[in-house]
Amino acid sequence: MDVLEAIMQTFWDKIKANHLEGLESLTTIGIEREAQRVDTQGHLALSDHPASLGDRAFHPYLQTDFAESQTETITDTHVGVTAVMEQLQGLTATLARALPKDERLWLQTMPPVLPGDLATVPVAHPSPERLAYRQKLIGATGDVRQQMMSSVHLNLSLPETLFERLYEAEDFGGQAPDYVTYRNQIYVHLSQQWLLHRSVITYLFGASPLANSADYPDAPKQPVRSLHSSRQFGYHNPDDVQVRYSSAEAYANDIAAAVQSGSLISAANYYGGVRLRGENLTQTGIEYLEFRDFDLNPFVVTSLSPEELQFVVDYVWFLFSQPMLEANEVTKKLTQAATDNERMAMADPFSPAQNLVPFFDEMAEWLNAQQPSAPRVAAFTAMQDRILHPEQTPAARLTTLIQASEYQHAGLQLADELTQSLTAEPYLLPGYTDMEQSTQMLIEDSYRLGLKVDLLDRDDQLVQLTLQDHQEWVRAGNETRLDSLVVSRLVDDKLATKAVLGAAKLPVARAAVYHDWASARADFVGSFLNKSIVVKPKSSNVGAGVTIFAVPPAEADFKRAFDFAHEYGDVLVELFIKGTEYRFFVVGDQVRAILERIPANVVGDGQHTIAELVDKKNQDPRRGDAHRKPLQTLRLEDRQLQVLASQGLTPDSVPLRGHQAFLLTNSNISTGGDSYDVTDEMDASYKKLAVQASQALQQTISGVDIIIPNLYVPYEPDKGMATIVESNYNPAMFMHLFPYMGEPRRVTLDVITTLFPELPESGASFEA
Numbered sequence: 142m143d144v145l146e147a148i149m150q151t152f153w154d155k156i157k158a159n160h161l162e163g164l165e166s167l168t169t170i171g172i173e174r175e176a177q178r179v180d181t182q183g184h185l186a187l188s189d190h191p192a193s194l195g196d197r198a199f200h201p202y203l204q205t206d207f208a209e210s211q212t213e214t215i216t217d218t219h220v221g222v223t224a225v226m227e228q229l230q231g232l233t234a235t236l237a238r239a240l241p242k243d244e245r246l247w248l249q250t251m252p253p254v255l256p257g258d259l260a261t262v263p264v265a266h267p268s269p270e271r272l273a274y275r276q277k278l279i280g281a282t283g284d285v286r287q288q289m290m291s292s293v294h295l296n297l298s299l300p301e302t303l304f305e306r307l308y309e310a311e312d313f314g315g316q317a318p319d320y321v322t323y324r325n326q327i328y329v330h331l332s333q334q335w336l337l338h339r340s341v342i343t344y345l346f347g348a349s350p351l352a353n354s355a356d357y358p359d360a361p362k363q364p365v366r367s368l369h370s371s372r373q374f375g376y377h378n379p380d381d382v383q384v385r386y387s388s389a390e391a392y393a394n395d396i397a398a399a400v401q402s403g404s405l406i407s408a409a410n411y412y413g414g415v416r417l418r419g420e421n422l423t424q425t426g427i428e429y430l431e432f433r434d435f436d437l438n439p440f441v442v443t444s445l446s447p448e449e450l451q452f453v454v455d456y457v458w459f460l461f462s463q464p465m466l467e468a469n470e471v472t473k474k475l476t477q478a479a480t481d482n483e484r485m486a487m488a489d490p491f492s493p494a495q496n497l498v499p500f501f502d503e504m505a506e507w508l509n510a511q512q513p514s515a516p517r518v519a520a521f522t523a524m525q526d527r528i529l530h531p532e533q534t535p536a537a538r539l540t541t542l543i544q545a546s547e548y549q550h551a552g553l554q555l556a557d558e559l560t561q562s563l564t565a566e567p568y569l570l571p572g573y574t575d576m577e578q579s580t581q582m583l584i585e586d587s588y589r590l591g592l593k594v595d596l597l598d599r600d601d602q603l604v605q606l607t608l609q610d611h612q613e614w615v616r617a618g619n620e621t622r623l624d625s626l627v628v629s630r631l632v633d634d635k636l637a638t639k640a641v642l643g644a645a646k647l648p649v650a651r652a653a654v655y656h657d658w659a660s661a662r663a664d665f666v667g668s669f670l671n672k673s674i675v676v677k678p679k680s681s682n683v684g685a686g687v688t689i690f691a692v693p694p695a696e697a698d699f700k701r702a703f704d705f706a707h708e709y710g711d712v713l714v715e716l717f718i719k720g721t722e723y724r725f726f727v728v729g730d731q732v733r734a735i736l737e738r739i740p741a742n743v744v745g746d747g748q749h750t751i752a753e754l755v756d757k758k759n760q761d762p763r764r765g766d767a768h769r770k771p772l773q774t775l776r777l778e779d780r781q782l783q784v785l786a787s788q789g790l791t792p793d794s795v796p797l798r799g800h801q802a803f804l805l806t807n808s809n810i811s812t813g814g815d816s817y818d819v820t821d822e823m824d825a826s827y828k829k830l831a832v833q834a835s836q837a838l839q840q841t842i843s844g845v846d847i848i849i850p851n852l853y854v855p856y857e858p859d860k861g862m863a864t865i866v867e868s869n870y871n872p873a874m875f876m877h878l879f880p881y882m883g884e885p886r887r888v889t890l891d892v893i894t895t896l897f898p899e900l901p902e903s904g905a906s907f908e909a
Contacts, residue, residue, distance in 0.1 A: 153462035167300040170225045171218040175291035177247040178210045183553040184254045186210045195591030197267035205265040207288035226447045230572035235588040237563040245556035250349040250369045250436040252289040255356045277406045298429035321426040325389040328427040332415040334460035337478045340485035343370045348436035348535035364540040371486035376412040387471045393422040438535045451520035459504045490536035568879045579618030579874040582889045613896045620871040623841035629870040633680045645837040652715035673717035676702040678709035689806035718864040720850040725831035727843045732828040734877040734886035735820045741804040741813030745796025752792040771879035775813045816876040818883025826856035844872025
C-alpha cells in the first residue's frame, strides 16, 4: 500500500480534524433528466422536437437525447440542493407547457408504447454530427429499445476548498504527490465506494419494475426493482469493455483503448454507473463525477425530489468515511458489487433488504454526529423508511399502480397528472413563485427560447440573460439598458411628462402642482369648484394616492383626497376627462397589447351583500397579493368604504342584479381592477398616438395610459377625442399576460426579442 492509499483510509477523520464538515453544503450539483413525449393515448410521439423550444444548436437547457421524442432537461450547476431543484422545477414546467396540447411527458424510465415498426422511431437530429452518432448506436446494438429508456444523471463536484485545505494539511513524509493526483485519488475513492454500494441506490431509487410486454417480450413478467439498472435489460456495454476504477489514469486509458478498438463509439458511449468527467483527467484532473444510476421517480414531477437529492449529497459525503480499497482488490470487489447490484435490480420490489440495514445504521450514526439540519434529517428519514418498508419504494408504488390498471394506462395517468399540476396555474413558474410575476414569465420564456438565465439578485428581481456571447440585464421584467435612468425620472414626474408631451403637441389634461393645502384650497375655490377633477401624487405609480372625482367634490372631500395624495409628496390636480382609460404596452415603434382597465368592483346578484360578493370574487385563483397573481385581491378598507359611501352603499348593502358597485375610483390592476384585452378592437390611430407619446419621452418599453371616449372612432387631434394621462417606466406585464377577460398577450416575449433580435424566428413565437 503506497503513502497516498494510506492517508485515504481515514479520509473522513481528516475532514473532521481540519473542521471541514460544513463544506458539504457547498457541493456543486447539476442534473440531467430525460423523458419521452407521448400522445394522449400513451403512444410514443412521432413528431419532431417542438420548434417553440428554441434552437438545439445552442439551447443550454432543453435538448433531445437519442430520439426526437426523448427530451433532455439540463440544469446549470448550482451550489447546494435548493437552487438546482428550483431550476429543475422551472425547466420542467417550461417544457411541459411548451408541448402541443395533444402531447404529454412520460414519467417512467421504461418507454411508452413504441411503434410496431421500430425503424419509424424518429432519431434525434439536432445536427448532422449528432445524428450520425445516434445512427452508429443503432448499428452497434441493432435495436433502438435500449436507447429509449430514460433516467436522471447527477453531476457532483466537491468544493475546491476541501482539496486545497486537505492537501495543505497532509504530511506526505517526503513522498508528496502533485495536487492533481491527490485530488484525482479522492474522486476515484468516491467512485469506487459508489460502485461498491451501488445496490443501495438501486433499492432506494429503482423505478422500472415492468415494461410494455409487446415492446419488450423478453422482459420479466413479474415486477422487479429496476430493469434499467440491470445489466441484462438496462444500458450495458459489450463484455470486452472493461474499465478500471483503480486510478484516473487507468480509467482514461481503458476508455481510450475501447474507443480505439471500436468497442465504444466514443467516451459518451460508456455506460458505467459512474463517469469520471473532466477535459483531461490526467493533466488537469477530474472536475466532477457523473452518477447515472437513477430511474425516473414517476411520482415526482421533476423525477427526483429535493429530499431524494439531499439524501444523495449526504450519502456521497458519507462514503468518504469508508476505508479505501487496496489497489489489488478494486477490480475483484467491484465485480462482486456488480453481481450484488444485478441481484438487487432483479428482485421483487416488495422484498425487504435486511442486508442494507447495518449500512444505514452506520450512516445514521455518521449523520447524527454532525448535528444535521432539519432538511437533512428529513431526507435521511424518508430513505430509511424505504429500507424498513419496501412498499414505499418507487418501484413498489409503481408496481401497485400498474397492477391496478395496466402499463399504458398507469403511465398515461401519471402523465396527465403532471400536465395538470404544471398547467393549472400558468401564471406561476414552479421554483420561482416567490418572485414578481412578470419576472417569472420572463424567466420561463427565456428558458423556452434557449437563453441562459442567472439570478443576480433574486429579491430585487434582477436577472442576467445570455445568448452565446450576448448578455443583457433585466430588472423587474422589463427594466433594461434600452431605457435610461433619466427617462424613468422624467415619466415618474407627472407634471414634467405633461410638459414634454404638450411640447410635442400631444393631448394632455390641464393640471397644477401644490406643495401645501393652503395653495391647493385657494385654487379649489377659485378654479376647481364645481368641476370634475383627479387628485394624485406628482410622482407615483401603481395607482398609489389617486382619487378621481367624476362628480365635482365638496371641499371636505377634496381635502381628504389632497391629504391622501400628499402622503406621497407634492400633489397634482388635473381636470377629469370623460371616457375609458386604456393601457397601451409599447415596445419600440409598436403597440404590443392594449387593456381596458375597470376599477375594483363587484356586480350585484340581488341576493348577496357587497362584502359577500367581494369574498366570492376573491375566490378566483387568479387573484392574490404582491404581484404574485395576475389579478389583485379586493379589499374593504377605509378608501373602499369611502368610495362605497359616495355611491350610497356599505359592505352590508345588497346591490340589484347587474348593478356594478365600485370599490375604488382608480382603474389600476394593482389595486384590484379588472383587465380586458382590447388589442384587436382598438382603432389603429390610437396605437399610433401611444407610440408617438412613447417616442416623445424617449422610451423603448413603456405603458402609455390614454383616455378615449370611443375606441372604434379614429382619432382626430382637433376634436378632443383622446387625452394622454401618463406614460409608465417599467410597466406591469402580468395583466397583459393573463387578463381578466380577452386574449392573453405574451409581452415578455416581445421584451426578449427586442433585447435579442438575433434569436431565430422559429423559436421566438409560441402560444401564450
